Every structure is written in structure tokens, then in C-alpha cells.
Amino acid sequence: MQIIDRRLNQKNKSTVNRQRFIRRYRSQIKKAIADRIINRGITDVDKSESISISSKDISEPSFRHGQGGKRNRVFPGNKAFSVGDKIPRPMQDEGQAGKRASDNGEGNDEFMFELSSDEYMNILFEDLELPNLQKNQLKKLINYKNIRSGFNTVGTPSNIDIVRSLKGSLARRIAIKSPLKKQLKKLQQTLQQLPSEELVQSKRLDDEISALKRRIKRIPYIDSFDLRYKHFTKLPQPTTNAVMFCLMDVSGSMDQKTKEIAKRFYILLYMFLKRSYKDVDVVYIRHHTHAKEVDEHEFFYSQETGGTIVSSALILMQEILADRYNPEDWNVYAAQASDGDNWDNDSLKCRNLMGTSILPRIRYFAYVEITEREPQTLWHEYQSLLEHFDNIAMKKITQQSDIYPIFRAFFQKQGINLKFNSSLKSRG
Amino acid sequence: MSKKRLKSEKVTASEPISTGADWNYDLINQYYAAIEDIANDFGLDTYPNQMEIISAEQMIDAYASAGMPIGYNHWSFGKHFISNEQSYRRGQMGLAYEIVINSDPCIAYLMEENSMMMQALVIAHACFGHNSFFKGNYLFKTWTDADAIIDYLVFAKSYISDCEQKYGVDEVESILDSCHALMNYGVDRYKRPSPISMREEKQRQNDREQYLQSQVNELWNTIPEKSQSKDGKTRFPSEPQENILYFIEKNAPLMKSWQREIVRIVRKIGQYFYPQRQTQVMNEGWACFWHYTILNELYDRGHVTDGFMIEFLQSHTNVVAQPDFDSPHFNGINPYALGFNMMIDIRRICEKPTEEDKKWFPELAGTPWNESLTFAMRNFKDESFIAQYLSPKVIRDFKLFALNDDAGLNELNITAIHNDVGYQEIRNNLSMQYNISMKEPNIEVYDVDIGGNRSLTLRHITANNINLDETTSEVMKHLHKLWGFPVKLISEDVNGEQYVLNQCPLEAATDTNG
Numbered sequence: 001m002q003i004i005d006r007r008l009n010q011k012n013k014s015t016v017n018r019q020r021f022i023r024r025y026r027s028q029i030k031k032a033i034a035d036r037i038i039n040r041g042i043t044d045v046d047k048s049e050s051i052s053i054s055s056k057d058i059s060e061p062s063f064r065h066g067q068g069g070k071r072n073r074v075f076p077g078n079k080a081f082s083v084g085d086k087i088p089r090p091m092q093d094e095g096q097a098g099k100r101a102s103d104n105g106e107g108n109d110e111f112m113f114e115l116s117s118d119e120y121m122n123i124l125f126e127d128l129e130l131p132n133l134q135k136n137q138l139k140k141l142i143n144y145k146n147i148r149s150g151f152n153t154v155g156t157p158s159n160i161d162i163v164r165s166l167k168g169s170l171a172r173r174i175a176i177k178s179p180l181k182k183q184l185k186k187l188q189q190t191l192q193q194l195p196s197e198e199l200v201q202s203k204r205l206d207d208e209i210s211a212l213k214r215r216i217k218r219i220p221y222i223d224s225f226d227l228r229y230k231h232f233t234k235l236p237q238p239t240t241n242a243v244m245f246c247l248m249d250v251s252g253s254m255d256q257k258t259k260e261i262a263k264r265f266y267i268l269l270y271m272f273l274k275r276s277y278k279d280v281d282v283v284y285i286r287h288h289t290h291a292k293e294v295d296e297h298e299f300f301y302s303q304e305t306g307g308t309i310v311s312s313a314l315i316l317m318q319e320i321l322a323d324r325y326n327p328e329d330w331n332v333y334a335a336q337a338s339d340g341d342n343w344d345n346d347s348l349k350c351r352n353l354m355g356t357s358i359l360p361r362i363r364y365f366a367y368v369e370i371t372e373r374e375p376q377t378l379w380h381e382y383q384s385l386l387e388h389f390d391n392i393a394m395k396k397i398t399q400q401s402d403i404y405p406i407f408r409a410f411f412q413k414q415g416i417n418l419k420f421n422s423s424l425k426s427r428g
Numbered sequence: 429m430s431k432k433r434l435k436s437e438k439v440t441a442s443e444p445i446s447t448g449a450d451w452n453y454d455l456i457n458q459y460y461a462a463i464e465d466i467a468n469d470f471g472l473d474t475y476p477n478q479m480e481i482i483s484a485e486q487m488i489d490a491y492a493s494a495g496m497p498i499g500y501n502h503w504s505f506g507k508h509f510i511s512n513e514q515s516y517r518r519g520q521m522g523l524a525y526e527i528v529i530n531s532d533p534c535i536a537y538l539m540e541e542n543s544m545m546m547q548a549l550v551i552a553h554a555c556f557g558h559n560s561f562f563k564g565n566y567l568f569k570t571w572t573d574a575d576a577i578i579d580y581l582v583f584a585k586s587y588i589s590d591c592e593q594k595y596g597v598d599e600v601e602s603i604l605d606s607c608h609a610l611m612n613y614g615v616d617r618y619k620r621p622s623p624i625s626m627r628e629e630k631q632r633q634n635d636r637e638q639y640l641q642s643q644v645n646e647l648w649n650t651i652p653e654k655s656q657s658k659d660g661k662t663r664f665p666s667e668p669q670e671n672i673l674y675f676i677e678k679n680a681p682l683m684k685s686w687q688r689e690i691v692r693i694v695r696k697i698g699q700y701f702y703p704q705r706q707t708q709v710m711n712e713g714w715a716c717f718w719h720y721t722i723l724n725e726l727y728d729r730g731h732v733t734d735g736f737m738i739e740f741l742q743s744h745t746n747v748v749a750q751p752d753f754d755s756p757h758f759n760g761i762n763p764y765a766l767g768f769n770m771m772i773d774i775r776r777i778c779e780k781p782t783e784e785d786k787k788w789f790p791e792l793a794g795t796p797w798n799e800s801l802t803f804a805m806r807n808f809k810d811e812s813f814i815a816q817y818l819s820p821k822v823i824r825d826f827k828l829f830a831l832n833d834d835a836g837l838n839e840l841n842i843t844a845i846h847n848d849v850g851y852q853e854i855r856n857n858l859s860m861q862y863n864i865s866m867k868e869p870n871i872e873v874y875d876v877d878i879g880g881n882r883s884l885t886l887r888h889i890t891a892n893n894i895n896l897d898e899t900t901s902e903v904m905k906h907l908h909k910l911w912g913f914p915v916k917l918i919s920e921d922v923n924g925e926q927y928v929l930n931q932c933p934l935e936a937a938t939d940t941n942g
Contacts, residue, residue, distance in 0.1 A: 001460055001464070001476065001477045001478075001479070001555075002477075002478050002479070002533075003453060003456060003457075003478075003479045003480075003481065004478065004479070004480045004481070005480075005481045006480045006481060006482045006486060007481055007482060007483050007486070007540055009482075009486070012485075012489070013486070013489040014488070014489045014492045014505065014506060014509040016501045016506075017492065017501055017502060017503065017504075017505040017506030017509055018506040018509055018510060019506070020501060020502065020503040020506050020597075020601070021503040021504075021506030021507050021510060022506075023503070024503045024601070025503075058507055059899065060504055060605075060608060060609065061609050061899035061900075061902035061903045061906070062608075062609055062610075062611070062612060062899065062903060063610075063612070063613070063868070063869045063871055063888075063896060063900060063903055064868075064869065064896065064897045064899060064900075065867075065868075065869055065894050065895070065896065065897060066894070066895045066896055066897035066898065067835070067897070068835035068893065068894065068895060069834075069835055069892045069893040069894030069895065070832065070833070070834045070835070070836075070892040070893055070894070071832070071833045071834075071892065071894070072830060072831070072832055072833075072843065072857045072860065073830065073831055073833055073857070073861065074761070074828050074829070074830050074854055074857050074858040074861060075753035075761075075828070075829060075831070076750050076751075076752060076753060076761060076826040076827060076828055077750075077751070077752025077753045077754065077755070077758075077826070077827050078827040078828065078829040078845050078846060079752075079754075079827075081829055081842045081845055082842065082845060083842055083843065083844060083845055083849070083850065084841075084842065085841075085842040086839040086840070086841055086842075087831075087839060087840050087842065088838065088839055088840075089833075089838060089839060089840055111507075111511065112514065113510040113511065113513075113514050114514065
């Protein structure tokens with residue numbers, strides 16, 4: 001008999017099998033996620049997610065008996081039956097009653113399981129990447145890494161490099177001692193060769209020798225001069241910074257449902273940026289006739305109404321950009337949600353603002369118009385920008401379920417587009 | 429032995445082994461020694477034991493691969509893992525206290541969360557109950573090779589992961605899917621298998637690859653000759669083959685040798701589990717009987733306290749409880765309950781037979797119980813065990829009744845209850861319920877059109893108008909994938925009438941014989 005403690009063994013023996021399962025049913029899971037994302041609350045948006053997929057899809061077939069036919073069965077717990085009794089067939093086939101009656105509240109045709117937050121995000125953002133991501137000049141240095149850079153003569157005792165210091169000590173001792181030793185040797189030789197009657201001379205030599213010996217003895221074994229300290233320098237570790245501008249119209253024409261849709265869109269964008277950048281600043285700008293920079297809560301939840309002047313938000317964004325986010329240091333993204341309403345003559349102003357001072361400075365501008373109506377002036381004005389800029393994209397959302405596909409369409413991996421472009425170029 | 433007895437008698441006079449709920453290695457060793465003493469006194473013959481302490485997460489892992497300590501990777505194990513983990517986390521499912529593996533040495537898992545009493549219970553139940561069953565029962569002796577299974581699983585895992593490297597995960601997964609669909613049809617029920625010499629598996633595998641391929645080539649090379657005798661209705665295979673996976677492994681025309689090897693692996697593992705599917709009642713009953721007997725003896729010898737026994741009896745009672753058919757907890761007949769009560773009853777019949785027992789079990793009444801029980805354990809499977817040993821008393825205790833369920837009628841017909849007239853019928857019906865050939869559809873390889881389009885025909889012999897369920901067409905697709913040519917499933921009823929039940933691909937497999 002032997003006892004083996006396996007508790008410290010690897011716990012997740014089934015991880016590979018679990019991943020195989022997720023891999024196999026990726027398309028179903030993706031669909032389930034797309035269905036669920038719109039129903040998700042905002043605060044729990046990057047938590048793990050319960051997914052249910054049809055258990056029919058994942059069943060393992062085998063040759064099995066179906067229902068029906070003639071069967072003789074034996075059951076326990078007879079109470080009142082006698083031979084020859086006829087009892088009506090229960091609603092569910094009795095032989096299976098036990099299995100089916102397990103009222104776990106899920107029903108038999110759904111297979112429910114939980115995806116971890118990571119798995120969830122991976123599937124959610126599969127094949128998506130941020131457009132025009134460049135490693136900009138790096139400004140925000142979030143950490144310094146200590147690296148060795150040679151030796152120093154000053155430093156803290158804990159950094160003393162003993163080998164190096166002793167080498168120095170040895171060298172110094174040799175350098176100082178050797179001329180003295182030479183001299184000593186010379187004197188000793190003369191003393192030996194000296195005839196014994198020259199007492200005065202020998203007395204003088206003796207004195208000199210002992211003085212020399214004392215000098216040699218007084219050479220310190222180690223001197224502060226010998227000490228060498230390991231030298232460290234701090235190397236800044238660069239990070240890529242991003243700032244995301246959320247622009248939202250909260251004018252009277254934006255109803256709660258529309259705002260809700262916009263909210264979802266921003267949440268997706270934020271989650272997405274978070275994954276690619278360590279630090280993502282978010283600037284929330286809400287506007288009606290005036291634009292105002294607000295905090296997250298106010299942005300999503302506070303109620304305010306009024307007319308609509310979109311350019312006010314763009315002007316504010318431009319100011320903030322100039323003020324705090326130098327485009328040379330920051331990856332700037334912006335997403336604007338609106339129902340397309342605007343003062344007619346303001347739309348032209350918007351286009352000019354965008355074309356002259358915003359688009360050239362930012363990585364990407366995503367405009368979603370949440371409306372069921374025909375596009376209005378703002379849409380048309382923005383559309384004309386498409387010809388000159390490749391970092392603006394616009395899409396129309398009519399209902400909640402559009403959000404995720406459209407979000408994906410915005411950030412589809414660029415490889416496809418790039419290929420397309422290059423093939424165009426080669427043809428040209 | 430006599431020394432050991434002396435020692436245990438000394439303990440009897442003194443304190444119990446432990447009083448607290450916590451366990452440690454030292455206590456496990458002491459309990460094991462005491463239990464081993466008792467098991468030896470009862471003459472239980474076991475493989476050496478290896479106990480592994482695992483955590484709850486590891487227990488869920490062990491569940492997922494059907495108790496195989498080492499399994500190849502496949503999504504279906506992941507699915508089982510996920511669903512087990514989910515129901516465990518939601519509290520819908522408790523974990524089994526133990527998992528025991530039919531191997532030599534016999535591996536039993538003890539969960540770290542178990543109390544000392546539970547560990548002792550698991551030791552008695554798994555390390556001595558199941559273990560001696562694995563070693564003694566004829567099905568396990570015939571179909572499994574306890575000292576080679578671990579080696580074989582290691583071989584299978586590495587072979588399959590090598591294949592994944594060479595041919596891609598998707599390729600391998602698709603073969604495995606197809607094999608899993610036919611896993612229950614990988615055993616010759618009435619033929620003794622050749623001893624599964626798994627240790628040499630790897631060395632021999634290369635030779636086999638070549639040999640297999642040459643066999644296959646030979647079969648398909650002789651096409652012209654065979655087709656001449658087509659009028660004489662020469663069939664291939666000459667007799668229907670029930671081992672579908674074996675037939676595919678040996679005869680599928682286009683399969684690559686690594687694919688044949690994978691078919692073989694699934695078949696071999698299916699064969700390893702084959703005895704377990706047929707001895708659930710006996711195996712659990714035997715193990716429950718022994719943990720019950722051993723722990724009671726432990727108490728009688730003064731090794732354990734009253735508190736220990738009360739805790740034990742509570743979990744024992746839960747395990748062997750049988751809810752009535754109309755209870756919301758009813759989930760079929762509990763094999764633990766039926767098996768345990770039958771085993772206890774055999775002991776009772778041997779020790780204190782009533783007049784009824786003498787009439788029903790003249791060969792059993794009054795014999796030494798341990799011998800008779802061991803005989804039953806060694807030489808039966810569930811089906812025959814129930815047919816032989818289900819006593820009127822157990823039928824009465826369970827209040828068993830038999831009914832006839834004919835889908836053609838609106839009402840169920842009660843055909844027997846627990847009275848003198850009914851005992852025999854209940855016994856027969858229950859025995860049939862555990863007959864694996866009744867539980868699983870009877871499907872055989874029937875014909876291969878060697879001279880023609882190479883299509884493979886399976887035959888399903890229906891009984892009692894019970895048809896196959898809707899996943900059949902999926903299985904046929906898998907079969908088609910393995911075989912590579914059209915496959916067809918025909919159904920034959922009691923009168924010998926045949927009709928095509930399913931074919932894959934749908935249009936191509938028309939019967940060329942007319």
C-alpha cells in the first residue's frame with residue numbers, strides 16, 4: 001500500500017479539453033456572446049459570462065433506442081397496483097421520468113457554462129485590432145527598470161561589489177608597496193655587505209629599515225578609495241498611451257433608447273482600447289447646444305436636454321487636444337454618437353473642423369448615427385470627408401443588435417484592407 | 429497472521445484509532461492497517477493498493493475523462509468537464525467520495541475534503557471492495573488487463589498527440605468523433621478477446637501498420653475473383669460481425685494506418701470499460717457490502733467510536749437509498765441500493781434461511797456465506813446475477829412491480845407485483861433490463877459490396893418494435909467518414925423483413941443487388 005499526495009500536481013488537467021471544446025464550438029459561442037452583449041449591464045461588462053448553446057449542437061451521437069415500442073419495465077415502490085391494473089400513461093414517458101424531472105431550471109436543450117473573463121474577451125474581440133496604432137513618442141513613463149551600468153565609486157554599502165573592491169585594494173597595495181619593498185631589499189643587502197666595525201653606519205641603516213617596515217605595515221588593507229559600487233541606472237520603460245474621446249449628443253432629439261445604444265457602443269470601444277493600451281484616458285464630452293466635459297457617470301446617466309450644435313463638441317475636443325493631448329505623444333481615438341440631428345448650417349462647420357484640425361491629429365474617428373430615419377446633413381458632410389481621410393469611419397445603427405456587428409466592422413483587422421490597398425496599388 | 433490478530437486484539441482493549449474528524453497520513457495508515465486486517469480475515473483477494481490524495485478540482489478533472497487517469501485530448505471530455513464543474517459550482521451535484529481505477533496496483537482517489545470517517549469508508553469501499561471485484565470477477569478477468577492499462581493509456585495519449593502534431597488537430601478530432609460514435613460497438617461479446625498485451629503495443633505498432641495495410645490490400649485486390657461468385661451470394665463478411673470498429677480497423681479500404689491505429693485505441697479503451705457497463709449493480713453492491721461489513725467489524729473490534737459509526741451510517745444510508753418510482757428524486761433503480769440489498773440478502777439466506785428461501789435457493793441456504801457470496805461475485809454479471817439471486821424478500825422490500833409499456837396503447841399494464849405469482853416475472857424482467865443486448869440496439873456488420881460500389885451495410889435487428897433514435901443519421905455520417913464509401917443501415921424485424929433505415933450519402937447507397 002502506498003499513499004501519494006497529488007494535491008500539488010497540476011490542477012487543470014482538463015484545461016486542454018476545455019479549450020478544445022471552446023475551439024470546436026467557437027461559432028456558436030460567438031453567436032451566443034453577440035446575443036448576450038446587448039443585454040449586459042455596463043458595470044459588469046468585463047466580467048465572466050454565462051453562455052448557453054443548444055445542447056443539440058454538441059450532442060455526441062450513438063446508436064440508441066428511441067421512444068416507443070413494447071417494453072417491460074420494473075419499478076420500485078409499488079403502493080396500490082395489482083396485476084392487471086391499467087394506469088394512464090404519464091405525460092412524460094415514465095421510464096425517462098427521473099432523468100427529465102431533474103428540474104434544474106435549464107431545460108434539456110440548453111448547455112450552459114461559464115466563460116472566464118479572458119476567454120470571453122478573446123472571443124469577443126477576436127480578429128479585431130485598433131486602427132493606425134503607432135508607437136508614438138512616449139511620454140507617460142509608467143515604470144522604470146533598474147539596469148546595471150558599470151561601477152561607481154560612491155554608493156550605498158549594500159551595493160558594494162566585493163570582488164571589484166578587493167581587486168582595487170590589491171592593485172593599490174601592490175602599487176604602493178613595491179617601491180618601498182625594493183628600497184628595503186636594497187638597504188638590507190647593503191647592511192649585510194657592510195663590514196661589522198662600521199657601527200654608526202649600520203645603526204643608521206637599521207633605523208632606516210625599521211622605518212621602512214613600519215611604513216609598509218601602515219599601508220591599509222582596504223581603503224575607502226578601493227571601494228567600488230555597483231551602479232544602476234533607471235531605464236524608462238515606454239508604454240503606449242491612448243486617449244479616447246467620447247462625444248455624445250444628449251439633446252432633446254436623443255431619446256433614452258438611443259442613448260442606451262450609444263452607451264453600449266462606447267463600452268465596447270473602451271473595453272477594446274483597454275486591452276490594447278495599458279493606459280487609456282477617456283474624455284467624455286456631451287453636448288446639446290453647448291458642449292461640456294463630464295465624468296463617466298454624468299456622461300451616461302445625467303439628464304439634460306436642449307437643441308443640437310454638434311460643432312460645439314468638436315471645438316471643445318479640439319481645445320482639449322491642444323491643451324492636454326499632444327498628438328505626438330498620444331494615440332487619439334474618438335467616437336461620436338448622434339441621431340444625426342444638427343443645425344443645418346452647423347454641419348458644414350463640423351466638416352471644416354474635422355478636416356482641418358481634428359482628423360489630421362487623431363488615429364481614428366468612428367461616427368455612429370443611431371436613427372431609423374434617412375441620413376441628415378451631418379452624415380452627408382462627414383461622408384464627403386471619407387474621400388480625403390482614411391481614418392474616419394461611419395456606420396448607421398438602427399437597433400441594439402446592430403451594435404456588435406458594426407463595432408466589429410469598424411475594427412476589423414486591417415490586414416484585409418491593407419492587402420486590398422496594395423493590390424490596388426500594384427495594379428495602378 | 430496470528431501476530432496481526434494479537435495486535436488487533438490489543439487495540440480492541442484500548443482506545444479507538446481516532447476521535448476527531450480530521451485525517452492525517454499517520455491515521456490513514458493506522459485505519460488502513462486495521463481495515464486490511466479485517467479484509468484479510470474475510471479473505472478478500474485484492475491487487476496492491478495505491479491511494480492518491482486529491483483536491484476537489486482534481487476530482488472534477490478525474491470525472492471528465494471517465495475515470496481514466498491519463499486520457500488523450502478531446503473536446504467531449506472538455507464538455508463533460510464543463511458540465512460537471514458547472515453543476516458542482518451551483519451545488520446541484522455533490523462529488524463522488526471516491527474514484528477507483530481498475531489497474532494493478534489499484535488506484536483509489538481520496539479527496540482531501542473528506543473527513544477521517546469518509547477516508548476510512550473509501551478505503552473499505554474502493555481499496556478492498558471494488559479492488560477485489562476487479563480482481564475476481566470473470567468479466568474483468570476476461571476483458572481487461574489491470575497491469576497494463578496505465579501503460580496503454582500513456583501510449584494512447586502520446587500516440588494521439590503525435591498524430592495531432594503530424595496531421596493536425598482537426599483531422600485527428602474528426603476521426604475520434606467518428607470512433608466515439610461507435611465506441612459501444614467495439615467489442616465481440618461472445619468471443620474471448622486476445623489478451624491485450626499493451627506493453628508491447630508500441631514496439632509492435634509499426635509491424636502492425638504494415639501488416640494491416642497488406643491485409644486490407646489483399647481484400648480489395650481480390651475483387652475480380654469474388655465478384656464472379658456473386659450469384660452464389662457469397663457474402664463478405666461471411667458471418668455478420670458485431671464488432672463494428674474492429675471490422676473498420678481491419679477492412680476500411682481507404683483508411684491510413686495512423687487512422688486505423690486511432691480506431692484501435694478507441695476500441696481498446698471501449699473494451700476496457702465494457703465490463704463496467706455490465707456489472708454496475710454487482711460491483712457497487714459488492715463494494716457497499718464490504719464497506720458496511722468491514723466498518724461494522726471495525727466498530728466491533730473497538731477501533732472506532734460511536735460518533736464515527738453514526739456519521740458512517742448516515743452517509744451509507746444516503747448511498748443505498750432507493751426512492752420510489754413516484755418520488756421526485758426517482759432516477760431509475762439505484763444500483764448501489766439493489767446491489768447492496770441483494771448481497772446482504774445472500775448472506776442472510778446463507779446464515780438464516782427461511783422456508784421460502786429453502787424453496788427458492790436450495791443450493792444456497794445454509795452454506796458458508798462468504799464462500800457463496802464470493803462465488804456469486806466471481807461468476808456473474810448484472811443480468812445473470814439478478815436472474816440467479818433476486819430473492820422474493822428483496823422484491824418485497826423494494827416493492828418491485830413490473831409493467832408493460834406498449835407505445836401502441838394508451839395505458840400501461842401492470843403485469844406483476846411483489847406476490848407469489850409475480851416474483852419470477854419481476855426477476856426475469858429486471859434481469860432483462862440489465863441485459864446489455866437489450867439496453868443497446870443490436871447492430872451488426874452485415875454485408876460489404878466487394879464487387880460493386882464497396883458500400884457497407886449494417887443490419888439492425890429490431891425487437892419489440894423499438895426503433896433507433898434520431899441521432900442514428902449522425903452516426904451513419906460518422907460511419908461513412910470512416911468507411912469512405914456509401915454506408916447503409918437496414919432494419920430487420922422479427923419476421924425477417926428488411927427495409928432500409930438510413931443511408932449515407934443519401935442517394936448513392938442504393939442496393940445494387942436489387
